[in-house]
Amino acid sequence: MTNDRGSCEVDFVVDTGEEIVPVEVKAEVNLKAKSLKTYRDKFHPAVSVRASMADYKAEEGLVNLPLYAVEQIHKRERVK
Numbered sequence: 001m002t003n004d005r006g007s008c009e010v011d012f013v014v015d016t017g018e019e020i021v022p023v024e025v026k027a028e029v030n031l032k033a034k035s036l037k038t039y040r041d042k043f044h045p046a047v048s049v050r051a052s053m054a055d056y057k058a059e060e061g062l063v064n065l066p067l068y069a070v071e072q073i074h075k076r077e078r079v080k
Contacts, residue, residue, distance in 0.1 A: 008034060008035035008038050008039075009035050010022045010023065010024055010035055010036060010039045011023055011024050011025045012025070014049075014073050014074070016073070016074045017074075019045070019046055019047070020045060021045065021047060021048065021049055021073060022036060022039045022040070022043075022045055022048045022049070023048070023049045023050075023051060023070075023073065024036035024048075024049070024050050024051070025050075025051045025052070025067075025070075026050065026051065026052035026053070026054075027052075027053070028052065028053055029052060029053045029054045030052070031050060031052060031054055031064065033050050036048055036050060036062075040061065040062075045061070046061065047061055047062070047063060048061065048062050048063075049062075049063050049064075049065055049070075049073055050062065050063070050064045050065070051064075051065045051066070051067050051070045052064060052065075052066070052067065053066065053067060054066065056069065
């Protein structure tokens with residue numbers, strides 16, 4: 001997938017059996033996820049996940065999961 005400025009990529013796409021969840025992984029607390037935003041704008045997934053060293057945070061359609069909790073992607077509650 002590309003954006004107007006060149007290329008971008010989503011790190012993972014997880015099939016939960018009910019939906020496809022795009023996942024962007026950040027190694028630090030930096031929460032800027034341009035590729036994930038581009039994916040969300042283009043495909044409009046019900047929810048997307050940003051995994052990072054930051055604490056859990058839920059926004060409309062976006063969940064930030066701490067890296068240690070990434071295995072919980074398939075168990076998450078729907079974010080509205």
